[in-house]
Amino acid sequence: MKRDGTVPWPPQAVRRYVTEGYWRGRPLGDLMWDWADRSGDRVAVVDGDVRLTYRELAEHVDALAENLDGLGLRDGDNVLVQLPNCWEFVAFFLACQRIGVAPVLALLAHREHELDYLAELAEVTAIVMPDRRNDFDHQALAAKLGAKHCAQVIVLGEDVHNGHTSLGSLIRRHGDAQERRIGMARYAPRSSDVALILLSGGTTGLPKIIARTHDDYEYNARRSAEVCEFDEDTVYLVTLSMAHNFPLGSPGLLGALMNGGTVVMARSPRPEVTFELIERERVTVSSLVPAVAQRWVDAAATTTRDLSSLRTVHIGGSVLPEGFAGTLARALGCRVQQVYGMAEGLLNYTRLDDPPHIVEGTQGRPISDADEYLIVDENGTPTGPGQPGELLTRGPYTPRGYFRAPEHNLHAFTPDGWFRTGDVVVLHESGNLIVRGRIKDQVNRGGEKVSAPEVEGLALELPQVRRAAVIAVPDRALGERVCLCVVLHDGQRLDLADVQRQFTTRGVARYKIPERLEVVPELPLTPIGKVDKNMLRQVVTSDARQLVVGA
Ligand code: AMP
Numbered sequence: 413m414k415r416d417g418t419v420p421w422p423p424q425a426v427r428r429y430v431t432e433g434y435w436r437g438r439p440l441g442d443l444m445w446d447w448a449d450r451s452g453d454r455v456a457v458v459d460g461d462v463r464l465t466y467r468e469l470a471e472h473v474d475a476l477a478e479n480l481d482g483l484g485l486r487d488g489d490n491v492l493v494q495l496p497n498c499w500e501f502v503a504f505f506l507a508c509q510r511i512g513v514a515p516v517l518a519l520l521a522h523r524e525h526e527l528d529y530l531a532e533l534a535e536v537t538a539i540v541m542p543d544r545r546n547d548f549d550h551q552a553l554a555a556k557l558g559a560k561h562c563a564q565v566i567v568l569g570e571d572v573h574n575g576h577t578s579l580g581s582l583i584r585r586h587g588d589a590q591e592r593r594i595g596m597a598r599y600a601p602r603s604s605d606v607a608l609i610l611l612s613g614g615t616t617g618l619p620k621i622i623a624r625t626h627d628d629y630e631y632n633a634r635r636s637a638e639v640c641e642f643d644e645d646t647v648y649l650v651t652l653s654m655a656h657n658f659p660l661g662s663p664g665l666l667g668a669l670m671n672g673g674t675v676v677m678a679r680s681p682r683p684e685v686t687f688e689l690i691e692r693e694r695v696t697v698s699s700l701v702p703a704v705a706q707r708w709v710d711a712a713a714t715t716t717r718d719l720s721s722l723r724t725v726h727i728g729g730s731v732l733p734e735g736f737a738g739t740l741a742r743a744l745g746c747r748v749q750q751v752y753g754m755a756e757g758l759l760n761y762t763r764l765d766d767p768p769h770i771v772e773g774t775q776g777r778p779i780s781d782a783d784e785y786l787i788v789d790e791n792g793t794p795t796g797p798g799q800p801g802e803l804l805t806r807g808p809y810t811p812r813g814y815f816r817a818p819e820h821n822l823h824a825f826t827p828d829g830w831f832r833t834g835d836v837v838v839l840h841e842s843g844n845l846i847v848r849g850r851i852k853d854q855v856n857r858g859g860e861k862v863s864a865p866e867v868e869g870l871a872l873e874l875p876q877v878r879r880a881a882v883i884a885v886p887d888r889a890l891g892e893r894v895c896l897c898v899v900l901h902d903g904q905r906l907d908l909a910d911v912q913r914q915f916t917t918r919g920v921a922r923y924k925i926p927e928r929l930e931v932v933p934e935l936p937l938t939p940i941g942k943v944d945k946n947m948l949r950q951v952v953t954s955d956a957r958q959l960v961v962g963a
């Protein structure tokens with residue numbers, strides 16, 4: 413099946429990106445053998461006791477790619493992938509790239525509500541999930557989704573049910589690797605095709621997804637790795653889920669592999685797990701969200717692990733508390749790069765030679781000379797120097813539309829292709845950007861983005877609820893948490909535990925489930941009749957609360 417629903421860059425932009433060398437015309441899957449030819453005996457991936465050289469990785473990937481073809485997966489297919497960080501995930505990702513299959517990268521936290529939607533929207537032909545994890549039976553859910561969406565089920569783990577295929581058995585190397593490598597030429601996906609599908613945090617009923625091409629994503633990772641000075645000595649620890657754009661390609665594990673470095677997989681971001689890996693594998697760099705970084709800082713004070721190999725930490729995904737970049741650098745004895753990025757494209761990093769006040773006080777600047785951006789007011793007019801406004805952007809790795817979302821794209825992009833980030837930024841005199849806040853209707857829970865309208869829609873399914881509004885409430889550990897404000901039907905009662913139980917039964921990812929409930933007699937409205945969330949936020953987070961609750 414061929415994918416439709418992507419929004420291509422206009423021809424003059426394509427010409428520019430090709431002639432000026434941003435896009436190299438190479439599918440991601442081809443690169444793997446460039447790496448193996450260059451660094452074949454070096455260790456590419458470490459996962460527990462498994463250590464794979466670049467050559468071994470490439471051979472596993474080709475064997476897997478051929479077996480996926482044998483299962484009937486074809487160029488143009490999409491596959492739903494929900495896996496923990498592990499070497500098999502890296503191999504699966506690359507095998508998809510070899511044969512033109514696009515992985516749709518779901519988070520481990522996602523449940524039926526999200527996965528069913530993704531399977532439907534992307535029309536996936538296969539689903540890859542672990543057997544069980546943390547007491548959740550992923551395979552049972554995979555079976556249900558597979559049956560509903562006529563998709564094959566591929567399972568990571570020992571306990572593979574009848575009718576499902578074992579990922580372990582597909583990945584085994586066999587036969588003549590050189591012959592297979594030559595034979596792989598028959599797949600040859602085009603570099604302008606979709607390579608992978610990333611999830612956005614979303615600001616609508618259900619989050620939108622982003623199709624990234626080989627050309628754009630290769631540049632995304634390559635240029636990021638240049639900015640972050642990755643090289644052969646880079647040992648990158650995958651701390652966050654590799655389904656995220658940040659550890660996957662910003663520069664993340666792809667940036668490390670492109671430069672002959674080593675990628676170390678962590679199953680959990682907890683310091684108990686990651687510090688041991690840093691010591692054992694002499695890790696030089698990792699990427700963290702502020703909530704995880706805070707736990708590392710706390711643990712670093714008393715750890716007996718040797719963290720001296722750590723040279724740089726990338727931190728981004730949500731607003732960094734003031735002064736925290738400096739605290740982090742001191743606690744871990746390394747440099748910090750702030751990263752302001754998005755699955756939609758645009759990436760900003762502070763540079764390694766920026767002075768400390770810039771590293772601590774800004775979220776960096778775009779990676780590419782071809783990145784364009786504007787800071788605009790509510791009318792779309794550029795704000796004056798130093799004035800905050802919404803950031804709009806376009807460029808060689810920022811697609812011109814969400815996947816299969818023509819209606820939504822009318823609002824999310826301007827007619828001339830600028831992506832409206834929904835973030836409020838200000839341009840610092842250094843040329844770096846500072847993120848001041850956002851106008852999008854979202855909660856940023858420790859870097860995981862939650863669409864407020866999505867949670868409101870789910871709340872309205874509860875029989876007790878007449879009206880619902882979701883706002884972010886500040887939280888020390890996570891930055892923000894989801895607060896659900898509801899007006900109940902007459903005579904109804906509802907408490908937080910009840911809400912949480914009903915959301916869990918409905919199959920909603922845990923990070924979206926409200927952690928605070930406010931039952932109010934009415935929701936405050938703006939003059940044009942929309943819920944006034946600014947007022948609601950003030951009411952809920954201050955003493956002004958009585959005003960509405962008592963109204
Ligand atoms: P997503 O679209 O889900 O990939 O999330 C990207 C969004 O995360 C951005 O548009 C910002 O709202 C937020 N974000 C990412 N990095 C930072 C950062 N360093 N500081 C503040 N917000 C950030």
Ligand code: DBH
Binds near residue numbers: 657729754756759
């Ligand atoms: O928050 C993000 O989505 C994000 C943050 C930092 C991102 O996608 C990235 C870097 O690539």
